[in-house]
Each structure stands twice: as C-alpha cells, then as structure tokens.
Amino acid sequence: MCSSENVSTTKSQCHRMPWIMRLGDEFLPESQLGAAYQTTRMDHEMRLNVNCNPRPGRLTGLMITLGDNNSHPNGIRDIISAGVDMLRINMSHKDEKWHAITVQSIKEAEQSIDKCSTESYPVGITMDLRGPEIRTGIFNGDENNMGYADLKEGNTVRLMIDNTVRRAGAASCFWVSCPELPGLSQIGDRILIDRGTVELIVIGISECYVTCKIVKGGRISNEKIVHLIDTSIDLPQVSEQDDIDIGLALEYECDFLIVSHARDGKMICAVKDRAKQLGLKPICVLGKISTQQGLDCFDDILKVSDGIMVDRTGIEVHIQIEKVFVAQKSIIAKCNRLGKPVIVAFDVKNQECSHGNMSQIANAVLEGADSIHLRTGNLDVMETIQLVKKVDIVCREAESARWQRQLFEELSYKTLIPLDPTHSISVAAVETSMKCNAAAIVVTTTTGRTAMMLSIYRPRCPIIAITRYGIVARWLQIYFGVHPVQYQDSPLSNWCKDMDARIQCAMDYLRREQLINVGDAVVIVSGWRQGGGFTNCIRLVYASPGRIPNRGDDFEESW
CATH class of the missing domain: 3.40.1380.20 (Pyruvate kinase, C-terminal domain)
Structure with missing residues (x-):
C-alpha cells in the first residue's frame, strides 16, 4: 500500500x-x-x-427515469451526452405503446451520438417491473380535477374494488387494484398512498369497498402506489402483468430488469426463470429493496440477484425514518463484500435538488454505492441536464474524499x-x-x-x-x-x-x-x-x- x-x-x-x-x-x-x-x-x-x-470524470454511475417531458430522441441524446449511464422506464406508468416508443427513442439517440465514430458508448436500458403492488386507478370523476384528486384531512373516502369505477376516481371515492381488500382489512388499519403523501385509517368495511378517514391529506394523481401497512396480503411472486412486462423487456432488448418490492430470494428466482423461458438473450435482474420484508430477507435476495437497488423512499414508509440510513449502510456494505453492484434511488421533485438530497447522495457514494438513481420523470430535458451536472459535481467530490x-x-x-x-x-x-x-x-x-x-x-x-x-x-x-x-x-x-x-x-x-x-x-x-x-x-x-x-x-x- x-x-x-x-x-x-x-x-x-x-x-x-x-x-x-x-x-x-x-x-x-x-x-x-x-x-x-x-x-x-x-x-x-x-x-x-x-x-x-476533484479529479475529472465521475466514477459513480448515474441512472435517471424517463417521463413524458424528457423522452423524445433529441432530448435523450442531450441527456446521455450530459453524462447519464442508464435510463429507466417505469412499467407501472403509461402503456405498452409508450414503452415501445421510448425504447426506440433511446436507440435512435444512441445511434445519433455514435454515427460519426468508430466506437460506441452504449447506455443501459432498464425496465422497472410493477411487482406485487397495489395502485390507485384513474382520476376522471371530477370535472374540475382531471388526473388527480385533493384529499383533505378529516374527510372520508371510499376505496373501491369494482372495476367499473377504475377510471372514474374522485376525492370521495376511487378504485384500488386489490380485490381482496375488504376481506383483509380491519377497523383501524393504516393505508398510505403515494409513499406517504396521503395517510388513511380504515373506519368501515363493506363488500365492495373500504371506508377510510383521511388522517393526512394531500394531492394524489393517477396510478399511485398504495401501501397496506397493517395488513398481510399474499401476492404472487410474478403477476400476470409482470409476466407480460418481462416479455416486453426481452422483446425490446433491454439490459436490466428491476424487481420492485422484492420480498425474498424466491421472487428473484421466479423472475429469472421466467426471463430465461421467454428470451434467448440474458438480462441482468436487480432486486429493489423497499419493504420491511425485503429488509428481513435481504441476504437471500442478494445471493440470487445480479445487483441491488435501495429504494430509500419506499423503505421510509415501512421503517422509522431515523433507521433508513442504517438499512442503507448495511445493504451497501453487504453488496460491496460480495462484489455485486448496488444502486441507491432518490426522489427528485425539481432540478434544484435540496441540500439534504445532495448530502444524502454524497453519503451514498462515500458508503460505496456503484450508481445513483434519480427519479426525474416529471422534469423536462433542460431541468434533467441541470440536475445531472449538479449531481456529477457532488459525486466527484465524494469520490475524492474516500479513505482509500x-x-x-x-x-x-x-x-x-x-x-x-x-x-x-x-x-x-x-x-x-x-x-x-x-x-x-x-x-x-x-x-x-x-x-x-x-x-x-x-x-x-x-x-x-x-x-x-x-x-x-x-x-x-x-x-x-x-x-x-x-x-x-x-x-x-x-x-x-x-x-x-x-x-x-x-x-x-x-x-x-x-x-x-x-x-x-x-x-x-x-x-x-x-x-x-x-x-x-x-x-x-x-x-x-x-x-x-x-x-x-x-x-x-x-x-
């Protein structure tokens, strides 16, 4: 040394x-x-x-999420040129047509960058599966609030399981993708929507819906994730929709599959087996840790995964917020010991990125993260590029400050x-x-x-x-x-x-x-x-x- x-x-x-x-x-x-x-x-x-x-040249990988505002070919080309290494498509949002168009846009952007060179600098295409999750429907029931609903603290709301109201959600009632919800729920159970943006308490149970009191109000939009905090539910390892999405990822020749809400090693193996059955080309399967069960079974998940993603926002819903950094440090250390890549995910609301987020990103780099994932689906191209430049500097400073x-x-x-x-x-x-x-x-x-x-x-x-x-x-x-x-x-x-x-x-x-x-x-x-x-x-x-x-x-x- x-x-x-x-x-x-x-x-x-x-x-x-x-x-x-x-x-x-x-x-x-x-x-x-x-x-x-x-x-x-x-x-x-x-x-x-x-x-x-710091030295020039960031060492930490950078992944961003594509959305409506930053997914056209010219925009993707500029984002890749700014230094992004991997692009994520969230299968929980949009439809199959949008996913196909976005993948094609990525490939067109790559070709436009490489056409004047004898070498290529390919970007990794990542598909994030829906996983065993529950989501809200579409909010079109209120003419004044199309696409979203404002839930006010103290009011009541019904969570419906009738598919006829799937696209007619409003502030008073909306559909959720869990037919078993009335049979599984009990009075007093907590339900979180959109990773804690809205908090509900079950106060009534009917055959086709659950009535809840709004403990914490907020605005929720279409197809947001629903967490049943106090309810145990047996979801399949690979859902029918996941099965379809795995086939699409292989058809589009994607490079990485992220298994959302990974519960145990069997779930990762089930996705790998299905991908092997459907495709001739191999694909890397990453386990996303976002629940208490995922934390409890992490060692088993790590053994069979090709890599790990730490979903900080998801973990915050399931454990005390002061324990999140402990979970993150432990996960990263175990990945480093086994030599498996680990990505730490951060939610970014705008291109400014809070000082707290920047410090958390620096700490993730110091702890040994291979890559940083920025959820940037709502940002436009210029906002995404500005964010990438800021995160690039933070990563390079943190890389230089490591105790080598x-x-x-x-x-x-x-x-x-x-x-x-x-x-x-x-x-x-x-x-x-x-x-x-x-x-x-x-x-x-x-x-x-x-x-x-x-x-x-x-x-x-x-x-x-x-x-x-x-x-x-x-x-x-x-x-x-x-x-x-x-x-x-x-x-x-x-x-x-x-x-x-x-x-x-x-x-x-x-x-x-x-x-x-x-x-x-x-x-x-x-x-x-x-x-x-x-x-x-x-x-x-x-x-x-x-x-x-x-x-x-x-x-x-x-x-």
Missing part, C-alpha cells in the same frame, strides 16, 4: 518517462490525495481540504486465497494504479469480468473497458468507475496489432474526454491470447503529447 508519509500534500505530480516532453498541464488535480492514504480515520478526515479540486487506504485494505486482504488469475491481476492492477497515482486503468475485455473485478476494488481513477460486445458494454454501465467503450473496427489478422489498436482506442477516448494530461500514468490490463479468461498482463504506460491521433497514425507515436 501507499505510505501516508510518502504522499505529497501539495500538487500530485505524475511520474514521467525521461523522453516525454514538458508540454501541457503536468499535474493531476490533487483530489484529496493527502488524505486518501492516512493511517487512521481521524488523520484522514483532518487532512480533507475544502479547497481541493482503509477501503482497499478491507476489500483486498479479506478475500479468500488462492484467487484465480483474473482476480489476482485485478487486485494488483488497482494497487499499481494507486502507487503511481494513475490517471486511468485501461482493460480489454471479452466477457466484462475483468472490468467488474477492477471495479470491486474501487480504484481512484476511471476504468476504461474496451469490448467488441454491446451487451457487455451496457452491463458494465452499472459498475463503479467503469467507462465501457464498444470497439467496432473489424478484427485484425494479427492479434497483437489488434490488441494495440483497442488500447489506442482507449487512449483516444481518455484524451477526448480530457481525463488524462501529458505524461499521466495509465495502467493497462489485458490478456496474453485471444478469448475470455486469459487476463494476466499488467503494463504501465505514459500519455504522450500531441493531438488525438487518426486511425491511420502509427500506434507507438500516439502514446
């Missing part, structure tokens, strides 16, 4: 090879280097400097020995990048496994993952620090020259994105032969001066 005594507390000059000319900016931003490798937590925190600039010594030691020295070659090389590459204060790690990967392994050990610099496979590049978007690039040039007959060309592509990307300066150290991780599973080479190179080279330029001169 790097010794704290040997780390400069001023500018962090990159080591240079003697033949490299003194051109350009020779310093990387300090990015809290003086604090990163201190031996104790107190020393680390004492050395943090508010005047220190403790983080790397805990992740690397508690792994079981012996490790396989790819795993061993990944640990060594991350340590090398820290020892030489590298500006980036470049990895050529077929399956994506080496890039995932590098991400697990949380380097302080970006991981540029070069792959020929679009599905691998999109899956890698969820991992901390990984910048996936799909290399699209035809393979060369000489494998060594082809490898050099792919590495050159990564160096070009680093220059374009202004992630390296002249003389910066770059760690290269690659295989010794063609195919997956042969990663066992580490090289250390230095960025040369000059312009971004053309494809026809000599490769050696471009370094």
Whole structure:
C-alpha cells in the first residue's frame, strides 16, 4: 500500500518517462490525495481540504427515469451526452405503446451520438417491473380535477374494488387494484398512498369497498402506489402483468430488469426463470429493496440477484425514518463484500435538488454505492441536464474524499486465497494504479469480468473497458468507475496489432474526454491470447503529447 508519509500534500505530480516532453498541464488535480492514504480515520478526515479540486470524470454511475417531458430522441441524446449511464422506464406508468416508443427513442439517440465514430458508448436500458403492488386507478370523476384528486384531512373516502369505477376516481371515492381488500382489512388499519403523501385509517368495511378517514391529506394523481401497512396480503411472486412486462423487456432488448418490492430470494428466482423461458438473450435482474420484508430477507435476495437497488423512499414508509440510513449502510456494505453492484434511488421533485438530497447522495457514494438513481420523470430535458451536472459535481467530490487506504485494505486482504488469475491481476492492477497515482486503468475485455473485478476494488481513477460486445458494454454501465467503450473496427489478422489498436482506442477516448494530461500514468490490463479468461498482463504506460491521433497514425507515436 501507499505510505501516508510518502504522499505529497501539495500538487500530485505524475511520474514521467525521461523522453516525454514538458508540454501541457503536468499535474493531476490533487483530489484529496493527502488524505486518501492516512493511517487512521481521524488523520484522514483532518487532512480533507475544502479547497481541493476533484479529479475529472465521475466514477459513480448515474441512472435517471424517463417521463413524458424528457423522452423524445433529441432530448435523450442531450441527456446521455450530459453524462447519464442508464435510463429507466417505469412499467407501472403509461402503456405498452409508450414503452415501445421510448425504447426506440433511446436507440435512435444512441445511434445519433455514435454515427460519426468508430466506437460506441452504449447506455443501459432498464425496465422497472410493477411487482406485487397495489395502485390507485384513474382520476376522471371530477370535472374540475382531471388526473388527480385533493384529499383533505378529516374527510372520508371510499376505496373501491369494482372495476367499473377504475377510471372514474374522485376525492370521495376511487378504485384500488386489490380485490381482496375488504376481506383483509380491519377497523383501524393504516393505508398510505403515494409513499406517504396521503395517510388513511380504515373506519368501515363493506363488500365492495373500504371506508377510510383521511388522517393526512394531500394531492394524489393517477396510478399511485398504495401501501397496506397493517395488513398481510399474499401476492404472487410474478403477476400476470409482470409476466407480460418481462416479455416486453426481452422483446425490446433491454439490459436490466428491476424487481420492485422484492420480498425474498424466491421472487428473484421466479423472475429469472421466467426471463430465461421467454428470451434467448440474458438480462441482468436487480432486486429493489423497499419493504420491511425485503429488509428481513435481504441476504437471500442478494445471493440470487445480479445487483441491488435501495429504494430509500419506499423503505421510509415501512421503517422509522431515523433507521433508513442504517438499512442503507448495511445493504451497501453487504453488496460491496460480495462484489455485486448496488444502486441507491432518490426522489427528485425539481432540478434544484435540496441540500439534504445532495448530502444524502454524497453519503451514498462515500458508503460505496456503484450508481445513483434519480427519479426525474416529471422534469423536462433542460431541468434533467441541470440536475445531472449538479449531481456529477457532488459525486466527484465524494469520490475524492474516500479513505482509500482503509477501503482497499478491507476489500483486498479479506478475500479468500488462492484467487484465480483474473482476480489476482485485478487486485494488483488497482494497487499499481494507486502507487503511481494513475490517471486511468485501461482493460480489454471479452466477457466484462475483468472490468467488474477492477471495479470491486474501487480504484481512484476511471476504468476504461474496451469490448467488441454491446451487451457487455451496457452491463458494465452499472459498475463503479467503469467507462465501457464498444470497439467496432473489424478484427485484425494479427492479434497483437489488434490488441494495440483497442488500447489506442482507449487512449483516444481518455484524451477526448480530457481525463488524462501529458505524461499521466495509465495502467493497462489485458490478456496474453485471444478469448475470455486469459487476463494476466499488467503494463504501465505514459500519455504522450500531441493531438488525438487518426486511425491511420502509427500506434507507438500516439502514446
């Protein structure tokens, strides 16, 4: 490990090879280097400097939700260009036609970005299943309030199960998608709508409806989620609608499926089995933790999930708000230990984003989140872009403030020995990048496994993952620090020259994105032969001066 005594507390000059000319900016931003490798937590925190600039290039992934106002192709293109890595479509809202149009818009936006380049930077497409949930109907029963209803504290309201009133909701009565509600409810049961926006108490039960008193009033709109806090209900692992939505996600060639309100490991397995039956291509299945039952069965959910999403707003409904941060820290730590990606979700009402939200986002990054999810369905394109820029800065500041010594030691020295070659090389590459204060790690990967392994050990610099496979590049978007690039040039007959060309592509990307300066150290991780599973080479190179080279330029001169 790097010794704290040997780390400069001023500018962090990159080591240079003697033949490299003194051109350009020779310093990387300090990015809290003086604090990163201190031996104790107190020393680390004492050395943090508010005047220190973070490194360029966010390491934490960023996912946003698409809605009516930000889902047209040109808008999506601008959002992706602003730095968004994954786009989420909530299957609980809108219809199948809208979902299909939105997926097509995403693909058109990607093509418009990539058409002038020999490489592609694919974005991950995420479908969030409805899950075993209860929702309100459509509010069209009041001519003055189309699409919503204002429920006033002290009034009463009927929750109807008759499908004939599904699209005729009003402030006095509205439909809910739970036919068993009258039989399951008891006097005094609490019901929350739209994650606590409205709180009801059951005061009467009839055959076709439940009468409730409004304890906490508020405005609710179409198809909002309903939480039965005191009622136990046995919902299917995979509903009929989820079954349809899984088929749509596979048809649209989405990359991630989020299982909402995951209750146990069996539920994740049921979704995986159904996806395997319906599709030829694999898809990553993420478990969303948003209920008390999900927290209680989290270990089982984690074992079978490809990743986890922490739904802070959902958890707040089911446990005391002062316990939410405890649940979040525990979930993130368990995911980090097993090397599975974890996303923390935040509700964002407008592009300003509250100071509290920004602090919570920074804490999630410090705790080890791979990605941040912003629910931005109501924002327009410009508002979404402004929000992304603000969150980008917060993430980069938090990434720089991590206690790197403790983080790397805990992740690397508690792994079981012996490790396989790819795993061993990944640990060594991350340590090398820290020892030489590298500006980036470049990895050529077929399956994506080496890039995932590098991400697990949380380097302080970006991981540029070069792959020929679009599905691998999109899956890698969820991992901390990984910048996936799909290399699209035809393979060369000489494998060594082809490898050099792919590495050159990564160096070009680093220059374009202004992630390296002249003389910066770059760690290269690659295989010794063609195919997956042969990663066992580490090289250390230095960025040369000059312009971004053309494809026809000599490769050696471009370094």
